[in-house]
Amino acid sequence: MADINLRFSAGVIPTDYIVGVASSYDMEFYEVLESRRSIRSFQPREVSEEALERIVNAARMAPSGSNRQPWRFYVVRRRELVERLAEACGGQSWIAQAPVVVVATGRRIGYNRGGYMGDMSFIMDVSIAFTHLVLAARAEGLGTCWIGDFDNGAVKRLLGIGDGEDVVAVTPLGYPAGRGFTREARRKALEEVVVWVE
């Protein structure tokens, strides 16, 4: 009986339940979008298999040109590899604070989007899926940070990725330390980025 009472006492509900599971089915869409922040400081706390699966599944559901799904997601938890990946990301050692690093790769799709993107058209597909992943992480209470400064060749060597794939994005993944998901974000005003064509 004591156990049962404890489960329903707010002070002792395991944090996993509050953040890692329950919130994933409760969190309102715009709340996720507006409170996602780039997180650069992490707790060492592990991420559950269930949360990781929901996050990669969110990426899997993304749209892609002709439904090619030219992507793959490497979920890295081995400590030594996480540290080496941080090295391959311009030596940004803070990345290795996170218990998990996710690497998204893509395959060239042989389609020249817009008549000018050529061989780089696949960046778009992988970026869509990775955006799903980053937002789903937020819905799970997990922080991410898109890393653009990485060495494609070095990351591929570390993970044994073959010639057909290239790394498009890397992110650490973990529970935020410090300020976490604030609502403050410096963004241009709407008028600067939107043109209404009547």
Next chain:
Amino acid sequence: MADINLRFSAGVIPTDYIVGVASSYDMEFYEVLESRRSIRSFQPREVSEEALERIVNAARMAPSGSNRQPWRFYVVRRRELVERLAEACGGQSWIAQAPVVVVATGRRIGYNRGGYMGDMSFIMDVSIAFTHLVLAARAEGLGTCWIGDFDNGAVKRLLGIGDGEDVVAVTPLGYPAGRGFTREARRKALEEVVVWVE
């Protein structure tokens, strides 16, 4: 009094209220992700200013490398332009069924992501923001369809877009006709796209 009763009678609540406004603050995050579909058939019904503003605001909030926000969103409602844009998208005339077309452009950012993306690195930033936009549209009950087959030069000429910007993505935007947001989606199995590196 009759009017007041009508407002609360389920059968006659204006659809705008149910789909266009209320759902935007209610819809659960994973529900949005999992029920977003590429919509290729639209009702002629107009989209409210409020919904459009929430959607472009969702794009505005997206992360970008060094917070550059190298994007702009053209919201096109003039009928003649919508029809010409459909023409510039490989003559896909179904696009012009939608009351709105959104064109996202980007500026080159002078940053070589991964050591190989070079001048095309900006595709990633704009794709993140456009993914926000597409998901927010779904949260508003609005359908979209990423268009990859467009003529950058032709779209730019139609909208009077200058040399510094290139078109990254185009989508029709409107309330779905027909099947709408089904949960069916053909996607690869999770095992095919995820590598767990322990």
